[in-house]
Amino acid sequence: MPLSGKQYSTLQLWKLLTRAAILLLVSMNKDNVSSSLSMPATNTNIKSSGTLIGTGILGGVDRSSDDSTKASGLRKLYPPIEPYNTGFLDVGSGHSVYYEECGNKDGKPVVFIHGGPGGGCTTSNRCFFDPELYRIILIDQRGSGRSKPTADLTDNTTWDLVKDLELLRETLGIEKWMLFGGSWGSTLSLVYAIEHPERVTELVLRGIFLMKHEELQFFFQYGTSMLFPDAYLAYSQHIPESERGDLIGAYYKRLTSQDKATREAAAKYWTTWEMSTSFLKPNVEYIEKGDDPEFAAAFARIETHYFVNLGWLPTPDHILENIDKIRHIPTFFTHGRYDVVCPFKSAFDLSQAFPEAEFVVCGQSGHSASEDEHTSELVMACDRFAGKKP
Secondary structure, eight states: OOOOHHHHHHHHHHHHHHHHHHHHHHHHHHHHHHHHHSOOTTOTTOOOOOOTTOOSEEOSSSOOOOGGGTTTSSOOOOOOOOOSEEEEEEEETTEEEEEEEEEOTTSEEEEEEOSTTTTOOOGGGGGGSOTTTEEEEEEOOTTSTTSBSTTOOTTOSHHHHHHHHHHHHHHTTOSOEEEEEETHHHHHHHHHHHHOGGGEEEEEEESOOOOOHHHHHHHHTSSGGGTOHHHHHHHHHTSOGGGGGGHHHHHHHHHTOSOHHHHHHHHHHHHHHHHHTSSSSOOHHHHGGGGOHHHHHHHHHHHHHHHHTGGGOSSTTHHHHTGGGTTTSOEEEEEETTOSSSOHHHHHHHHHHOTTSEEEEETTOOSOTTSHHHHHHHHHHHHHHTTOOO
C-alpha cells in the first residue's frame, strides 16, 4: 500500500533521527577508544583500563616504565646471547632432542616451549629474559629444529613431549622452573603444568591455543579464510575440490606420502598459509619460511600429525576441565585482539576459567610474539617474575 504524504514525512524523520543517534553513539565510542589508545607514553599515571568489552587489561600502551623506553612506550628484547651449554637428549624411539642453556647458571630457571608443533627454537627466543637473572633453557621438540631425525612422527605425541620436558628437567638438576610458551607452546605449557603442577613456578603464555576442534576449523577450514582470502586461495586450491571439506586431513595425507615431491609441495603451501596470517602487518621474512623445505617439512608434517589427532588429549576440553589444578600458579598471558591463527575466544575462555591469571589484550596485534606489543608485555612479565623492579 502506498504511503500518504504525512506517513512518508514521518518515516523520513524517523530515519534521520535513527541515523543521527547511531552516528552519535559511534562518535562517542570512537572518542573513548582513541583516547585509550593514544595515551602519552610519558604519562605513567594514566593506566589502560580494559578493552572495548572490559576483558583483561589493554596491553602495549603506556605500560613500560623503563626510562630507556619511555620514548617508544614499549620494551624490546634483550641483546643477543650465546649458550654456555648445548646437548642432545636421548628420549627413546630414535629421537635425539636438542637443548641449550643461556644466561646465568645460577639464575631463575625458565624453559622456552616453542610453537607449531614443529616450529623449533630460534636465537631470538633466548632474549625475552634478563640473562643476568635467568637460567634460560631452550628445547627443540621431537622432530623439530635441531632435534634428530627431522620431521619424524614416530612416538611423537603431546604426552611424549611432556615426558621429554620432565627428563630434561631431571637431567639438568632443576627442581622447579618457569614455563614460557606461545601458540602451541601455550598448549604444551598448560598440559605440562596440569600434569606436574609441583614443578612449575610460573607460566608466561601468548596466543592461547587449547587444541580444540573449533580453533582448528576456524583457522584451517573456514574463518580466517574470510579475512585472508588472497592467501587462502593458494592454500585451499592446492587440494582438489573433492577433498576441500577437510583440508587438515587432505594435507596430512600428502605430508605423509611416500613421494618426496608431494610432501614438499604440501609443506610449502601449508606453511606459507600460516606464516602469511601470523602478523597484523604481513611479515615477508616470515612468509618466506614456506620456501625453506627443511623447516616447512617439519612444521607442516608435525602440525597436521597433531591436529588430526587433536593432540591426543583425553577430552575435547581437557585443559579447561583441569584448570583448577593450576590456578594457584602465578600466570600471565597475552593475546592479540586481531589474532586470526588462534582465535581470541580461546584466551577469553581461559580467562573466564582462570580468573587469577593476568590477562593482557594486545589491541593492535595479531598472533606473533615478534609483534611489538606482545614482545613488550612478555619481557615485562618475565622481569616481574624474576623480581626485577622497573
